[in-house]
Amino acid sequence: MIKLLIIGYVWPEPNSSAAGSRMLQLIGVFREQGWAITFASPAKDSEYMTDLVKQGIQKVSIALNDSSFDEFIAETRPDIVLFDRFMIEEQFGWRVSKQCPQAMSVLETVDLHCLRAARERAHKDGRQLELADLSGDLAKREIASIFRSDLSLIISKKEIELLTGTYKVGVDLIHYAPFMLDPLDRQSTDSWRSFHDRNHFISIGNFRHAPNMDAVLYLKEIIWPRIREQLPSAELHVYGAYPPSTLGQLNEPSRGFCIKGRAGHSREEMEKARVCLAPLRFGAGIKGKLVEAMICGTPSVTTGIGAESMHAGLPWNGSIKDNPDEFAQAAVNLYQHKSEWYAAQVNGIAIINNIYNIDDHGQILVDKINKIREDLDNHRLNNFTGSMLKYHLLKSTEYMGRWIEAKNKY
Incomplete structure (x- = not known):
């Protein structure tokens, strides 16, 4: 039986973020293979985290900069280690390499943090994205982590293009792995609420994620007044985990601008709404809120950044508009016109079933992992390049980690 160790940045919270849902999708794929899964994390427990133990997964709390992890990994002896985001690979990768050098390393990128940060910087400066934005310290750290890993999971084809083109990452080191979902069948769609x-x-999204907070401010200041002018009785319900006090x-x-805070069950709220708004002005990866809208039969209006790499040229589940006036008008049209609304809903079904079908992606991912493991050396x-970067990380991070560990004892 293959032993998989997942080292999580946080404990999965599927109702708080797309990253939490995505992690559970990956776990589901690996469980189907009969793999023995251990999920470890240095994060504190959360009241919103999923119950991993109920799913037959061993849950282990670990410490940062502590040699107790060395003892844990040596005892566990995993065949595969999946790092949840590059920061976790930086922190624990050298320890895994030292204790279990033959364990295959898989990096779950979630999205490219360096691309998201670069776009945020360009947006705040009021200019187009430049190559220099993609060459900062964050990019150096994240791309180095990808090179060090035996395989990195990339959720967006736009990010695949960036990695192979701009950063010259070999195609054998990365794998396109979008959301992996059950297809929408007639039974699912018949349960949806009607237009009326x-x-x-x-609008929904984790408020710890900067693009989501920016989108809410954009809605409040620019877009919602334009919508409300034409639909004076309409309301915008804003949901999201971890809202700031402000x-x-x-x-x-x-x-009509109603801050609701955390949604008890995000899908229930999405299913009640007639239209989802996601005016994202920067970001990366695949937008969980827009996938969830399609799953719930809720048409959406978003931006080019929001829909990026999400629909492979298929008609969108609503409208894609970057101009605020056009965005607002598209939202009003969807809200008022039943035929347009139902057509958008059908488009969403096609996107889910053709792009995110788990049957098209799950086994391919497992086969890729197994192929690399068979000829890992x-x-x-x-x-x-990866071996070189791993060597230097081992030397530099090891001694820094040991210094912090020694310092923490006093």
């Missing part, structure tokens, strides 16, 4: 049984607009200041029910010989 839905009311109001919805978010309440945006709450203005008299103008040669795979690594063909990645000299």
Whole structure:
């Protein structure tokens, strides 16, 4: 039986973020193979985290900069180690390499943090993205982590292009792995609420994620007044996990702008809404809120950044508009016109079933992992850059980690 160790940045919270849902999708694929899975994390427990033990997964708390992890990994002796984001690979990768050098390393990128940060910087400066934005310290750290890993999971084809083109990462080191979902069948879609049984607009997203907070401010200041002018009785319900204390200041029910905070069950709220709004001005990866909208039969209006790499040229589940006036008008049209709304809903079904079908992606991912494991030594010989970066990380991070560990004892 293959032993898989997942080292999580946080414990999975599927109702808080797309990253949490994505992790559970990956776990589901690996469980189907009968793999023995251990999930370890240095994060504190959360009341919103999923119950891993109920799913037959061993849950282990680990410490940062502590040799107790060395003892744990040596005892566990995993065949595969999956690092949840590059920061976790930086922190624990050298320890895994030292204790279990033959364990295959897989990096779950979630999205490219360096691309998201570069776009945020360009947006705040009011300019187009430049190559220099993609060459900062964050990019150096993240791309180095990808090179050090035996395989990195990339959720977006746009990011595949960036990695192979700009950063010259070999195609044998990365694997396209989008969301992996059960297809929408007739039984699923028949349960959806009708056009007339839905009311109001919805915006949803984890507020710890900067693009989501920016989108809410954009809605409040620019887009929602334009929508409200044409639909004076409509409301926008804003949901999201971990809202900042200042978010309440945006709450203005008299103008239909309603801050709701964390959604108890995000899909239930999405299913009640007639239209989902996601005016994202920067970001990366695949947008979980827009996938969830399609799963719930809720048409959406988003931007080019929001829809990037999500629909492979298929008609969108609503509209894609970057101009705020056009965005607002598209939202009004979807809200008012039943035929347009139902057509958008059908488009969403096609996107889910053709792009995110788990049957098209799950086994391919497992086969890729198994193929690399069968010839791991040669795979690594063909990645000299990764070996070089791993060598230097082992030397530098090891001594820094040991210094912090010694310092913490006093």
